[in-house]
Amino acid sequence: MTKEELKERIDELMRMYDQEEIDGDTxxxxxLELHASVQEELED
Numbered sequence: 001m002t003k004e005e006l007k008e009r010i011d012e013l014m015r016m017y018d019q020e021e022i023d024g025d026t027x028x029x030x031x032l033e034l035h036a037s038v039q040e041e042l043e044d
Contacts, residue, residue: 001041009034 017027
């Protein structure tokens, strides 16, 4: 995943939370999953 792709995913999660498409718990879970997937890519 490139920096731009990561930024787009984070921006999308922030937009979804801001527009109340997802709640705080879901936002946090998805951000943690995104963080974990990036960490896995860096370890490979």
